[in-house]
Amino acid sequence: MQQYDEWAPVYDQMMQEPIYKLIRPFSKLFHATVSKLFPEMEKRAFKVLDVAAGTGLLGLELNKLGYSNIDALDISREMMNHARSKNVYKKFMYTAMTDQRTADIKTGEYDALTCSGAVGSAHVRPSAFDEMIRIFKPGGVLCFNISLVEDSKYEEKRKELEDAGKWKLACKEKVPFLEDDKLEETHLYIYVRYQ
């Protein structure tokens, strides 16, 4: 939390294209999947929670695609202060996404959850997926990415939830993530909630 509070004032400057490449493929795949699964649904009514929203880079891109019913959740107040100034989120929740129940969020409250650049060590851990599944509707989607290096740490949990009939993989793609000296890629996942 402290690190992100300190990073917040320069985050957007440092994490933009061509360095941070994730946001556009992430929002594009999310939008394509949502449009396919919910062809009748109006984008502005579709209720999304952006988990670990940070300064709102993803919210901004989703807003450009017509999504305007988006809430934000993040552990860092400073990151969220920057997100607030983008005017794309309705509600802000300052809390960590963990295995604990998020008091402010009802079961099945959201149509979809997004989580970009935050599933990984010391961030959103595998045990948080049960809580993430609780808060979006059956038939709804959860879109997140995991770096190729960390992917195996989440494999057991992904399989456990699949075997338990909690969710089903709708798509998995390898997309560009970060480029400093060399290009780093990430796996982008979209799961559909079953029950």
Ligand SMILES: C[S@@+](CC[C@H](N)C(=O)[O-])C[C@H]1O[C@@H](n2cnc3c(N)ncnc32)[C@H](O)[C@@H]1O
């Ligand atoms: C690398 S930033 C990504 C922000 C944004 N999603 C993006 O793509 O630009 C990671 C964010 O995750 C937040 N974060 C890390 N672990 C978290 C957790 N367990 N619950 C909520 N937020 C968390 C941090 O505060 C930070 O804002």
